[in-house]
Amino acid sequence: MKHLIIGVMILSSLLVFSACSTTTKTNTEKKVTLNQEQKSTSVKATETSRSQKSNIIISSDPKAKETIVNFYQYLNEQKYHEAIKLLGPQLQFEGNPDNIKYLKNYKKATFLELKDISDNPGLIDNGYSNYYAIKIYYGKINVEVRDRNLVPTLEGMNYRKFILIKKDKTSPWLIDTDEATPPIK
Incomplete structure (x- = not known):
């Protein structure tokens, strides 16, 4: 036991x-x-990459491209309040009294290239999935400034990546990202 x-x-x-x-x-x-x-x-x-983003518009949309061109044209013409109307939520701060000096620093911006890269945009922040539509452009811009010391890297050739958004079907295209990027060949 x-x-x-x-x-x-x-x-x-x-x-x-x-x-x-x-x-x-x-x-x-x-x-x-x-x-x-x-x-x-x-x-x-x-x-996320393009394959996961259903709101990236691949087809050509002249209005989206026009938004970028108009923005820089307004800066060239010193129509800053018109330029600010073309900015999305992430860039609206550019119109604040403390920041508008950066827009006013542009003397002349000339596009040498503005190319739709929505079909191969690289990595895009997932926050953009909240918008009705987005488009991505690459720009090569020659910039003349009024004060070189304000933003020392702005003078001369700039390579930019633009992300444009549409908040809903009827809203206009707005520039929500305008950032430096390496040159694209």
């Missing part, structure tokens, strides 16, 4: 140990899976 009790105790211990190691293994597997999902999610949360 004593051996039977010891045997049952050993068997119970083995079963408890086995259950604990299975739980530990399962928890470890869950942690690994969770970490992989977190990594995947964090990448998806910041940027």
Whole structure:
């Protein structure tokens, strides 16, 4: 009887140990899976590629391109309030009293190239999925400024990436990103 009790105790211990190691293994597997999902999610949360973006308009839209051209034309003509109307939410701060000096610093901007790259835009922030439509352009612009010290890198040849948005079907195109980018060949 004593051996039977010891045997049952050993068997119970083995079963408890086995259950604990299975739980530990399962928890470890869950942690690994969770970490992989977190990594995947964090990448998806910041940027996505063209294949995942259904709101990128691939077809030509002259109004979108016109928005960029008009913006720089307004700067050339010193019509800053008209230029500001063409800016999306991310760039609206340019019209604030503390920042308008940067727009006023443009003396002359001349496009040497303005190319629709919506079919191959590279990485785009996932925040743009909230808009009805977006288009992406690449621009090569020669810029003359009034004060070289205000933004020392602005004078001369600029390579820019523009992201334009439409908030809804009837809204106008707005420039929501205007950033430096490496030259495209």
